[in-house]
Amino acid sequence: MTSSNILDALDSAQDRHLAELIEWLKIPSVSSDSTRKTETAAAARWVADKLQASGLATETMCTDGHPLVLAETPAISGAPIALVYGHYDVQPAEPLEDWVSGAFEPTIRDGNLYARGATDDKGQVLTHIQSVCDWMATGQPLPLQIKFLIEGEEEVGSGNLERMMPSLRERLACDCVVISDSSQYAKNQPAITYGLRGIATYELKIQGPTQDLHSGSFGGAVMNPAIALCHLLSSMVDDGGRIQIDGYYDDVAPLSDAERAAWAKLPQSDKQFAKEVGVDALFGEAGFTTDERRWGRPTFDINGLTSGHQGEGVKTIIPATASAKISFRLVPHQDPKKLTESLERHIEKHLAVGVRASLKPDHGAPGMAADPESRYAKAAARAIESAFGTAPVMIREGGSIPIVIRFQDVLQCDCLLLGWGLSDDNTHSPNEKFCVQDYYRGIKASAMLWAELGKLNQA
Amino acid sequence: MTSSNILDALDSAQDRHLAELIEWLKIPSVSSDSTRKTETAAAARWVADKLQASGLATETMCTDGHPLVLAETPAISGAPIALVYGHYDVQPAEPLEDWVSGAFEPTIRDGNLYARGATDDKGQVLTHIQSVCDWMATGQPLPLQIKFLIEGEEEVGSGNLERMMPSLRERLACDCVVISDSSQYAKNQPAITYGLRGIATYELKIQGPTQDLHSGSFGGAVMNPAIALCHLLSSMVDDGGRIQIDGYYDDVAPLSDAERAAWAKLPQSDKQFAKEVGVDALFGEAGFTTDERRWGRPTFDINGLTSGHQGEGVKTIIPATASAKISFRLVPHQDPKKLTESLERHIEKHLAVGVRASLKPDHGAPGMAADPESRYAKAAARAIESAFGTAPVMIREGGSIPIVIRFQDVLQCDCLLLGWGLSDDNTHSPNEKFCVQDYYRGIKASAMLWAELGKLNQA
Numbered sequence: 001m002t003s004s005n006i007l008d009a010l011d012s013a014q015d016r017h018l019a020e021l022i023e024w025l026k027i028p029s030v031s032s033d034s035t036r037k038t039e040t041a042a043a044a045r046w047v048a049d050k051l052q053a054s055g056l057a058t059e060t061m062c063t064d065g066h067p068l069v070l071a072e073t074p075a076i077s078g079a080p081i082a083l084v085y086g087h088y089d090v091q092p093a094e095p096l097e098d099w100v101s102g103a104f105e106p107t108i109r110d111g112n113l114y115a116r117g118a119t120d121d122k123g124q125v126l127t128h129i130q131s132v133c134d135w136m137a138t139g140q141p142l143p144l145q146i147k148f149l150i151e152g153e154e155e156v157g158s159g160n161l162e163r164m165m166p167s168l169r170e171r172l173a174c175d176c177v178v179i180s181d182s183s184q185y186a187k188n189q190p191a192i193t194y195g196l197r198g199i200a201t202y203e204l205k206i207q208g209p210t211q212d213l214h215s216g217s218f219g220g221a222v223m224n225p226a227i228a229l230c231h232l233l234s235s236m237v238d239d240g241g242r243i244q245i246d247g248y249y250d251d252v253a254p255l256s257d258a259e260r261a262a263w264a265k266l267p268q269s270d271k272q273f274a275k276e277v278g279v280d281a282l283f284g285e286a287g288f289t290t291d292e293r294r295w296g297r298p299t300f301d302i303n304g305l306t307s308g309h310q311g312e313g314v315k316t317i318i319p320a321t322a323s324a325k326i327s328f329r330l331v332p333h334q335d336p337k338k339l340t341e342s343l344e345r346h347i348e349k350h351l352a353v354g355v356r357a358s359l360k361p362d363h364g365a366p367g368m369a370a371d372p373e374s375r376y377a378k379a380a381a382r383a384i385e386s387a388f389g390t391a392p393v394m395i396r397e398g399g400s401i402p403i404v405i406r407f408q409d410v411l412q413c414d415c416l417l418l419g420w421g422l423s424d425d426n427t428h429s430p431n432e433k434f435c436v437q438d439y440y441r442g443i444k445a446s447a448m449l450w451a452e453l454g455k456l457n458q459a
Numbered sequence: 460m461t462s463s464n465i466l467d468a469l470d471s472a473q474d475r476h477l478a479e480l481i482e483w484l485k486i487p488s489v490s491s492d493s494t495r496k497t498e499t500a501a502a503a504r505w506v507a508d509k510l511q512a513s514g515l516a517t518e519t520m521c522t523d524g525h526p527l528v529l530a531e532t533p534a535i536s537g538a539p540i541a542l543v544y545g546h547y548d549v550q551p552a553e554p555l556e557d558w559v560s561g562a563f564e565p566t567i568r569d570g571n572l573y574a575r576g577a578t579d580d581k582g583q584v585l586t587h588i589q590s591v592c593d594w595m596a597t598g599q600p601l602p603l604q605i606k607f608l609i610e611g612e613e614e615v616g617s618g619n620l621e622r623m624m625p626s627l628r629e630r631l632a633c634d635c636v637v638i639s640d641s642s643q644y645a646k647n648q649p650a651i652t653y654g655l656r657g658i659a660t661y662e663l664k665i666q667g668p669t670q671d672l673h674s675g676s677f678g679g680a681v682m683n684p685a686i687a688l689c690h691l692l693s694s695m696v697d698d699g700g701r702i703q704i705d706g707y708y709d710d711v712a713p714l715s716d717a718e719r720a721a722w723a724k725l726p727q728s729d730k731q732f733a734k735e736v737g738v739d740a741l742f743g744e745a746g747f748t749t750d751e752r753r754w755g756r757p758t759f760d761i762n763g764l765t766s767g768h769q770g771e772g773v774k775t776i777i778p779a780t781a782s783a784k785i786s787f788r789l790v791p792h793q794d795p796k797k798l799t800e801s802l803e804r805h806i807e808k809h810l811a812v813g814v815r816a817s818l819k820p821d822h823g824a825p826g827m828a829a830d831p832e833s834r835y836a837k838a839a840a841r842a843i844e845s846a847f848g849t850a851p852v853m854i855r856e857g858g859s860i861p862i863v864i865r866f867q868d869v870l871q872c873d874c875l876l877l878g879w880g881l882s883d884d885n886t887h888s889p890n891e892k893f894c895v896q897d898y899y900r901g902i903k904a905s906a907m908l909w910a911e912l913g914k915l916n917q918a
Binding site: 158196197201208209210211213214215216217218219220221222223224226227229230231233234237239241273274277278279280281282283285290293294297298299300301302303304305306307308310313314315316317318319322324325327329352353354355356362363397398399401406 | 643
């Protein structure tokens, strides 16, 4: 079968593709909402039925939460295996009054399909399902085996899948994982994301006196826990955003000249970026561009501060406690466990006299970097270029997707993050949307990807 | 009349003195509680009736809130005038379940009278009322004129009295104000407080991006307002508690060798002090003792911190804003207005790039220092020594009583702070108490004070 045959078939099926996505989007599968359990199960059944009806061996597997949908095309001896990961659950739609059209009443305006889950992730994962099902419908064999793992708890942390991963190792065995749950670099500028930052989060609490003290009677004689906290947090990072914890940069994978050169070519305006987030000026570690700082450099952030009097007016106290939620974004080769140890030493060394500190690690995951020059990445680049008419740029992202790290760990496979969305898709906000043309182009790119990956076998 | 005559009269009236205090304490005059307006007015009437019945010219003056009670003994040409200031309103009694006996059911246990207001301030101000009324009952003239100003809004900030002060200037004209609303230095160690710290309070807010940002996508490229706040607050004070704002110490009145020597003789254990507040070690500006730090040195405290995510778990954001409630305790000659200007310059100089700061001053009052060697202080010391059997120590306090500064400003008078309470009297907590013996000794000391102040005239 030539590529053009399947591409023609996909072209002529666009109305059905759109109708099916709309059907799926009408199901309010909000995984965090216990009153939506039935609907969430219905969304799982919808996709399982679709895969089953197209001839894939399909199973709906129970978990302690929402079910996993597993499906696969026939094994092809000697051919590579691709595993498509996605999710059928969606974020809550609230605040409902901010939606122009109903969150679960998919509506097209200006070439975009508006609905909760349109891009995150029903619309995106459906591109791969459509391409596989339609390919199978042509009667021609796929040039590789494709497995699907569609979960229902991505928006609530993927806890059950993470726990079940080792037991699913053989079932999910593959050469590369394909995930479309992210964004293009910009409108009409597709991207392949080959790296993610890791994360380590903590709660840091400073305990001072047994109870709040009168700042008149005790001020100047008893260490103020909020001051101790500010001094301690300040000691962790300098004015220039450079982290001051001993050894923090030891394992940091340096950015390669090649990727720095590639990123430098991306269309990017610091001025525009600052305007979009509403600040007068950007900021960051000296010697790095904005994209380098966001994607390839480790960071420290304070996510929350709590101490003493927070209401109206004045309460002149030395607060008994002060606490901070803090997080670090890690780059490949940095180990969250090692960071915890360094952080504990740092606190011991820098803590003020007269207060006690406790550090509670929450969760940690290392960063991920795939090879942007791998044969899988190159195959994906060819597929995307032919569908979008533009070669994708190779980028990393600053966020962390712990499940991706788990795929790499457990399945020892490559990982392709192919985002069809746009950064203004409002994925966790009202008026989530997905550009209809990108949905169609995503389906084509997906089909071309199977063709390209299939060729690797023949090489 | 000899001192012994009035002292004998006071001795034989102890049962009545106690019964009257109990009667007054039963009236729940919680000034902050709008449902207690009737009771608060009743407490004003009780004291006005007592003064009126004893022959003082008495007036209950309306304010926008709770009334002022004004009373005075006859003017004596050429004799000094003392103004007794106190308050009939009390703090809320909540949490009620923590009281061993009812907050408004005065009960004696172990020589202490337990009730809300026992020491703050009904019990203490009543010592002066009893001494004056009983002196007048002897038929002998007082050796000076005594005025009373008993207000009902001390626990809610004295706002109405402050505003009315200039219009009351002539009415309240006096040589010295006498206030008993504080504590002895320790059990059986009375004290005269001749200095108070001033105060300046602010809310400092840092504004970053328009809304909370994803710390993965933006971390490292956009200044984190909570980090900017920590850096800024840290820059205001060093590890040793020394304030780093330009010019902050310029106007600070140094401690005299005499008062440092006097304070050094006070029985004081840093270890015991640390244990009482529940910290491992005390802390403070190098080169000063704990009492010097608390009473005679200016300080900086963070009273509250607020930013980003404060609930359970993790939210990996760059918060849009971060804010702090901060306060400075000032010593004599420091000007709150000048501090505001220095602070604004400091913020401008130290604020991180990419965020904006706003500083909102709340309230400010300068510190107060009276002359511990004044003839009024010496007269008070003689009176206290004769009533308590121990010479009072001369101390300052770290807290701020703005109304005292207003008295000094508007009335241009000396000020005697004579505390009969103890530091563990739970003045703003459940189980407030007043040692019954100290009530009786306070009444005697008050009578002796009138005798001693009267002698000044004759000198």
